[in-house]
Amino acid sequence: MSRRALIVAVAAGAIGLAAAAWYLLRPAEERVIRGRLDSLVDDFNDPGEGLASLAKAVALASYFTEDVRVDLGPGSPPIEGREALVGAASALQPRTAALRAGVDDVGIAIDDGGTSASVTLTATVTRRNLATLEETLDAREFALTMTKRDGTWRIAHAKAVDTLR
């Protein structure tokens, strides 16, 4: 191997190591929050049937604080409380076979105390027309406040951000 090739190989290796280190050494809490959001999306996308759906509803509730508040913007009344939110989610159940949620562009800022975090993200919902199999995508930006209680991160407040006002 020539000297130049060796330098290129070493540089590439160093970049790879730096990328791996950055990924592994990111603040642990940030990774935990991302994991929670990913799990929330997975549970929403797989509502289950029969008794399993009840278990999923309980699981969905666990991602939110008891006094969670969801502000969907002008024209929609806020959803207050975990029970009301799970009820609203349950109302979607007959349609969820054709709905797939996702989150993108998650930004996390953990407060100094380490028990509260501000999260921004883009929530996407893909609707599939079961008759035509045509898919449409809706996207909405949200600002979340998450709190850590009993060692678990939960969503305390979700506010839809008006990208276009």
Added chain:
Amino acid sequence: MIYGRNPRRTAVRVLVLVAVSVIIFRWVLIPIRAEGISMEPAYQSGTLHFVNRLAFAAHGPRRGDVIAIRLAGPHVLYVKRVVGLPGERIEIIEGQVYVNGALLVESYVQRRKPWQYDEVTLTSREYFLIGDNRAMLAKDHAFGRADVSRIVGKVVF
């Protein structure tokens, strides 16, 4: 396999090509896939387009430009047409857009529903954006004022 007469030179060329492609398609000309019907008929759902991030380096968006704006980040974008520029007064009456009180001629709109939007004066940092498909219900169509900081670039083709 064929590496050319000088494999080392071929390798360098491939590396340069890859690097240039990464730079162009990550930071300059971003590929996007249109989703939804709000920009029909100009942009059909499922079609591939490119956003030029340098298009507004020398000047701001112009009326009629189709631009991409970000939501929480760069991976999901809205694509809309500029109908109002900073400082202008915008109003929609019966689906027709009025700029500073004058009717805006929009040849790219084929059918309109009678949208209503009360007059608003844009700040020095705001643009008014709407999709071309006005046959949709206004409540199903994201449109309105966007801050200049949200603009990612111009949709070029």
